[in-house]
Amino acid sequence: MDVILAAVGDAVAWKVLVAIVVGTWAGIIIGGLPGLGSVVGLTIFLPFTFGMDTIMSMALLIGVYCGSVYGGSITAILINTPGTPQSAATTFDGYPMTQQGRVDEALGWATFASFFGGVLSCVLLIFCAPQLARFAVNFGSIEVFALVCLAMLCIVGVSQGSVLKGLLCGMMGFVFSMVGSDSITGADRFTFGSYALSSGFDLIPVVVGTFALSEVFMRLADRDDKAANIPEASLRFPHPREILRRLIELIRGSFIGSFIGALPGTGAATSAFISYAVAQKLSPRRSRLGKGEPDGIIASESSNNAVTGSSFIPTLALGIPGDVVTAMMMGAMVIHGITPGVRLMVDQAQTVYALFVVLIIVNVAMLVLSKPSIGLFRYLFKLPRGYVMAGIVMFCFIGAVSVRGNPLDAVVAALTGMLAYALRCGGYPLAPLVIGMVLGPQLESSLRRGLLIERGDFLGFFTHSGIATTLFVLIGLFLIWTLWSSLARRRAGPTCRSDLSHSINR
Amino acid sequence: MKTLRYSLAALTLIGTVHTAVAADTLDIVVPFAAGGATDIVARSFEPVFSQQMGVTSVVRNVAGASATVGTAEVADNEGNPNIIGYEPAGALTIQPSLKNLPYGPDSFTYICRTVSNPMFLMVSKSSDIESFQQLADASQEYPFLYGSSGPGTLPHLAMAALVANSDLKAEHVPYSGSGPAMNALAGDEIQVMADTETILENYDLRPLAVFADQRVEGYEDVPAIQELGLPSMEFAVWQGVVAPQGISEERASQYAEACKETLESDHFLEFAERAKADIAYLGPDDFKAFVQQRFEANQQVLRDTGLMQ
Numbered sequence: 001m002d003v004i005l006a007a008v009g010d011a012v013a014w015k016v017l018v019a020i021v022v023g024t025w026a027g028i029i030i031g032g033l034p035g036l037g038s039v040v041g042l043t044i045f046l047p048f049t050f051g052m053d054t055i056m057s058m059a060l061l062i063g064v065y066c067g068s069v070y071g072g073s074i075t076a077i078l079i080n081t082p083g084t085p086q087s088a089a090t091t092f093d094g095y096p097m098t099q100q101g102r103v104d105e106a107l108g109w110a111t112f113a114s115f116f117g118g119v120l121s122c123v124l125l126i127f128c129a130p131q132l133a134r135f136a137v138n139f140g141s142i143e144v145f146a147l148v149c150l151a152m153l154c155i156v157g158v159s160q161g162s163v164l165k166g167l168l169c170g171m172m173g174f175v176f177s178m179v180g181s182d183s184i185t186g187a188d189r190f191t192f193g194s195y196a197l198s199s200g201f202d203l204i205p206v207v208v209g210t211f212a213l214s215e216v217f218m219r220l221a222d223r224d225d226k227a228a229n230i231p232e233a234s235l236r237f238p239h240p241r242e243i244l245r246r247l248i249e250l251i252r253g254s255f256i257g258s259f260i261g262a263l264p265g266t267g268a269a270t271s272a273f274i275s276y277a278v279a280q281k282l283s284p285r286r287s288r289l290g291k292g293e294p295d296g297i298i299a300s301e302s303s304n305n306a307v308t309g310s311s312f313i314p315t316l317a318l319g320i321p322g323d324v325v326t327a328m329m330m331g332a333m334v335i336h337g338i339t340p341g342v343r344l345m346v347d348q349a350q351t352v353y354a355l356f357v358v359l360i361i362v363n364v365a366m367l368v369l370s371k372p373s374i375g376l377f378r379y380l381f382k383l384p385r386g387y388v389m390a391g392i393v394m395f396c397f398i399g400a401v402s403v404r405g406n407p408l409d410a411v412v413a414a415l416t417g418m419l420a421y422a423l424r425c426g427g428y429p430l431a432p433l434v435i436g437m438v439l440g441p442q443l444e445s446s447l448r449r450g451l452l453i454e455r456g457d458f459l460g461f462f463t464h465s466g467i468a469t470t471l472f473v474l475i476g477l478f479l480i481w482t483l484w485s486s487l488a489r490r491r492a493g494p495t496c497r498s499d500l501s502h503s504i505n506r
Numbered sequence: 507m508k509t510l511r512y513s514l515a516a517l518t519l520i521g522t523v524h525t526a527v528a529a530d531t532l533d534i535v536v537p538f539a540a541g542g543a544t545d546i547v548a549r550s551f552e553p554v555f556s557q558q559m560g561v562t563s564v565v566r567n568v569a570g571a572s573a574t575v576g577t578a579e580v581a582d583n584e585g586n587p588n589i590i591g592y593e594p595a596g597a598l599t600i601q602p603s604l605k606n607l608p609y610g611p612d613s614f615t616y617i618c619r620t621v622s623n624p625m626f627l628m629v630s631k632s633s634d635i636e637s638f639q640q641l642a643d644a645s646q647e648y649p650f651l652y653g654s655s656g657p658g659t660l661p662h663l664a665m666a667a668l669v670a671n672s673d674l675k676a677e678h679v680p681y682s683g684s685g686p687a688m689n690a691l692a693g694d695e696i697q698v699m700a701d702t703e704t705i706l707e708n709y710d711l712r713p714l715a716v717f718a719d720q721r722v723e724g725y726e727d728v729p730a731i732q733e734l735g736l737p738s739m740e741f742a743v744w745q746g747v748v749a750p751q752g753i754s755e756e757r758a759s760q761y762a763e764a765c766k767e768t769l770e771s772d773h774f775l776e777f778a779e780r781a782k783a784d785i786a787y788l789g790p791d792d793f794k795a796f797v798q799q800r801f802e803a804n805q806q807v808l809r810d811t812g813l814m815q
Contacts, residue, residue: 186656198571199574200571317689318709320692335549340708
């Protein structure tokens with residue numbers, strides 16, 4: 001008990017609170033700017049933490065991390081451009097709501113879902129970290145493969161209009177992700193003998209090109225169209241009655257995010273897609289998903305913010321960083337003399353508890369700071385459209401290049417921007433491209449690792465472990481359900497081709 | 507449209523300001539993303555080093571393609587006295603044999619080796635294997651799987667060499683880093699792994715042997731590979747500073763002097779203690795010979811194990 005009180009004392013010191021406020025606010029802004037995401041934000045702030053004490057530097061970095069994951073949703077909703085890849089799934093319903101003039105409501109749901117997901121995952125982190133970590137360890141390559149297959153199902157759901165076009169874009173994203181070093185053998189693939197291509201395509205430049213640059217091109221194309229103006233946004237929190245009505249969605253999204261976050265090497269973008277795929281099957285309002293339904297925003301935002309808390313589970317319980325962001329956090333810990341590892345919870349209990357308190361305060365700070373941050377974006381977007389678009393283009397390229405300092409990434413961003421514009425004009429959905437790019441490497445490497453483990457026997461995947469079998473059965477049920485419901489619909493009434501592809505979407 | 511053009515022009519100017527200011531600072535290229543194991547050492551090395559040099563320096567992370575992109579950038583800056591690279595072992599002594607790279611071991615002016623940690627052969631503490639012999643015997647019936655932090659990394663090479671030169675039967679499963687590999691070891695997806703003391707201490711692992719010619723201080727009961735009746739295998743994770751070719755001798759010796767002073771500074775000693783990095787200074791000539799020797803030794807391993815065509 002003394003340890004907990006001391007930890008609370010550490011965490012509510014004024015300089016820690018200042019660090020939280022500065023970090024969270026900067027995180028929201030950085031996350032909201034297209035192209036600049038969590039990693040860039042942390043890279044900017046990491047050098048500042050060298051002069052601070054441990055708790056204060058953790059507070060700053062956690063603030064930037066959580067803030068940036070939330071901030072991505074603001075631009076996703078306002079201008080159909082996710083500020084970070086983690087918020088890509090928020091555009092599916094967020095932007096349609098904006099077009100319907102329900103922007104305040106959309107921002108309110110995104111903010112509340114982010115807060116809810118963040119807090120719930122903190123609670124899980126505090127009370128079930130060791131148990132969850134032990135469970136997550138059982139998630140080997142084959143189980144991850146099954147999980148990624150499940151997430152892939154959402155490509156079909158977000159392909160509005162044409163499943164074929166959606167699958168085509170998904171495959172395109174998949175192929176992009178294969179350029180560069182083969183993750184298993186290290187050999188170069190699809191580089192055409194060019195050394196520049198051997199580093200492969202990073203996710204950020206592709207996301208920036210696909211969403212942000214193509215959006216700028218679209219707006220440039222219909223710049224005389226008054227309807228394309230960015231709406232004046234403010235924030236309206238959902239009514240408690242509404243929250244109760246959708247509580248189950250919030251809880252489901254947060255649990256999915258908390259769980260995915262605890263698995264090393266998956267991350268917030270994957271969890272948002274999985275959560276969206278599950279909402280497409282289980283939400284009572286699933287027929288309206290993709291057309292401006294708050295459940296879609298909830299699915300995406302509650303789960304991506306739930307990852308922020310639970311990604312500390314493998315880090316704290318096992319010393320294994322779950323993603324790039326927690327790896328950076330671990331780096332900061334080492335600099336301050338804390339060695340993460342299996343004994344961290346025992347040796348450094350006070351620091352770990354202080355970290356928990358900081359996480360909760362950060363989520364509260366996020367809720368409080370959401371209003372002024374959205375106000376800032378409203379002000380920015382009120383500037384003449386030329387400035388706004390030029391600013392977006394600038395941040396896109398800064399973000400694309402600063403992730404790994406590779407000039408190739410600027411070229412990749414520009415080219416994918418043009419490609420995405422052409423695809424949009426042809427009525428192709430862009431989200432599957434990003435889904436393919438996010439999930440492709442995970443699908444491939446987990447499949448090939450699984451084959452190494454099963455000594456080349458793919459059928460062995462299905463019986464590898466109880467978890468794997470359960471997940472594969474779930475996928476089978478999802479597929480049968482989709483087929484059955486579309487067949488039932490077909491039998492129920494006369495139908496034409498467009499109806500058919502539509503029903504598959506559901 | 508006019509505003510758009512003006513604002514674009516203004517933003518371009520803002521963009522160029524950075525380049526103009528940066529002309530005189532020393533670029534320290536780290537070929538990994540910020541926050542990684544190499545980056546942390548580099549960032550602790552940088553402040554003392556730039557103080558010794560009397561310049562302003564910036565750590566720049568240029569990541570990608572197994573650290574070769576950043577390394578290639580250093581090699582590409584021939585004659586530039588304001589750029590150095592903080593390099594890991596793999597990019598200098600393994601990757602040039604595996605890939606068609608724009609640089610080789612001869613493309614650099616070698617400054618100094620900074621740290622070096624021997625690698626250990628280890629299994630999970632929950633396994634009942636206590637010695638290398640037990641491990642080799644147990645692998646006869648059903649080959650083990652060993653993890654690594656990626657294809658062509660030191661953990662991969664060390665294990666590949668061990669499997670090629672002993673009775674141990676094991677196959678390689680690469681992961682995207684030491685973290686995910688440790689997760690797999692904890693979940694018994696893989697059974698063996700070779701990595702450094704940092705990894706060994708942080709997780710529940712049991713060392714079976716050390717890839718060095720003698721036993722290591724602090725691990726006196728862990729046998730060296732040679733004692734197991736196997737040929738000598740030396741694998742260590744080391745880092746060093748390199749500059750591009752064509753810089754003046756005066757500049758090179760200035761770097762070497764600053765590097766030596768940095769490694770002896772209290773600030774760096776204190777950090778190395780905490781991060782469990784063993785300071786292992788080698789001067790310019792020794793470091794150059796060391797890299798050449800490691801390059802050839804690794805190439806031999808790659809040939810023996812069929813990893814290199």
